[in-house]
Amino acid sequence: MYHSGAVQILRRLSERRRVASLHVLVYHRVNDDRDPIFPGVPVDVFARQMEFVGRHFTVRPLVEAVEVLRRGEATDNAVAVTFDDGYMDNFTHALPVLRRFGIPATVFLATDVVGTGRILWHDRVFAAFRETTASELTGFGPLPSFSLRTLDGKLGAMGRVLAFLRRQDDLIRSQWIERLARRLRVEDRTVVSGLMLGWGEVKAMQAAGVAFGSHSCSHPILSRVNLERVREEIVESRRCIEQQLGMPVRAFAYPNGRPGDFDATTKRLLAEAGYTCAVTTTAGVNGPDQDPFELRRGQPWDEDLATFAVKFHLSRLASG
Numbered sequence: 172m173y174h175s176g177a178v179q180i181l182r183r184l185s186e187r188r189r190v191a192s193l194h195v196l197v198y199h200r201v202n203d204d205r206d207p208i209f210p211g212v213p214v215d216v217f218a219r220q221m222e223f224v225g226r227h228f229t230v231r232p233l234v235e236a237v238e239v240l241r242r243g244e245a246t247d248n249a250v251a252v253t254f255d256d257g258y259m260d261n262f263t264h265a266l267p268v269l270r271r272f273g274i275p276a277t278v279f280l281a282t283d284v285v286g287t288g289r290i291l292w293h294d295r296v297f298a299a300f301r302e303t304t305a306s307e308l309t310g311f312g313p314l315p316s317f318s319l320r321t322l323d324g325k326l327g328a329m330g331r332v333l334a335f336l337r338r339q340d341d342l343i344r345s346q347w348i349e350r351l352a353r354r355l356r357v358e359d360r361t362v363v364s365g366l367m368l369g370w371g372e373v374k375a376m377q378a379a380g381v382a383f384g385s386h387s388c389s390h391p392i393l394s395r396v397n398l399e400r401v402r403e404e405i406v407e408s409r410r411c412i413e414q415q416l417g418m419p420v421r422a423f424a425y426p427n428g429r430p431g432d433f434d435a436t437t438k439r440l441l442a443e444a445g446y447t448c449a450v451t452t453t454a455g456v457n458g459p460d461q462d463p464f465e466l467r468r469g470q471p472w473d474e475d476l477a478t479f480a481v482k483f484h485l486s487r488l489a490s491g
């Protein structure tokens with residue numbers, strides 16, 4: 172229970188700082204699959220977290236929340252809920268919860284995979300490690316050999332492989348993933364129906380009050396592709412969503428989103444293309460002076476609501 176003494180004290184402390192702030196939560200998948208390779212937030216956990224933020228905070232769509240913050244009119248308890256990538260379970264599992272608690276969320280779509288059956292490159296890697304029965308991974312690029320006999324071994328190897336792949340150019344990365352699948356003796360599927368949202372679901376979510384932003388077209392690391400490609404990813408994804416939904420797209424989520432995955436040029440191109448804000452995956456809460464093209468976000472830290480609540484309040488205190 173989150174009505175424990177510690178949470179009450181933290182809540183009172185964090186409510187006493189009357190500094191305008193915006194706390195942006197980032198989710199990817201919501202489901203009960205208990206997949207250790209790419210864990211989703213279980214549906215009942217997500218429901219408890221949404222009930223908590225809905226009860227104690229002012230939750231707004233991201234773009235509106237950023238505008239209010241910049242005008243200096245934000246309350247000290249503003250929250251925005253966001254989802255990256257556009258997984259189908261955002262529609263099947265998250266949407267009913269968002270509706271139940273009246274939470275306005277923003278979903279960032281990578282437009283190449285919406286309604287096409289195609290999947291993002293990291294999901295090809297997840298599938299390879301999920302499905303493999305190989306006992307080890309050897310001879311993969313410059314990486315050492317890894318034992319895959321235990322889940323920890325698999326997760327450790329996958330972390331190193333993902334870090335290596337993030338440093339590669341897009342085309343080369345795809346070839347490396349094909350090579351990975353061969354090494355792990357699994358089929359490399361680039362099309363998996365039902366994993367990502369289609370435009371029908373996106374439109375139904377829009378009708379239910381969900382907002383949409385761009386997460387690029389193909390989810391490249393923007394600082395690792397050439398300028399023309401960056402511009403195309405930023406402009407074309409926005410045009411595509413606007414055409415489908417008939418509403419302006421103002422928010423962008425950087426693929427991967429860590430420092431170094433975007434730069435000053437990326438931010439300039441976003442502003443030129445008509446975006447008004449962009450979110451990273453750097454942890455923290457945003458004050459009125461935060462660069463709107465470098466907004467921090469918090470993870471849904473813990474399945475236990477008391478721990479979630481403590482971390483939520485602590486991150487606000489730490490930011491003030």
Ligand SMILES: [Zn+2]
Nearest residue numbers: 255256426427
């Ligand atoms: Zn992403």
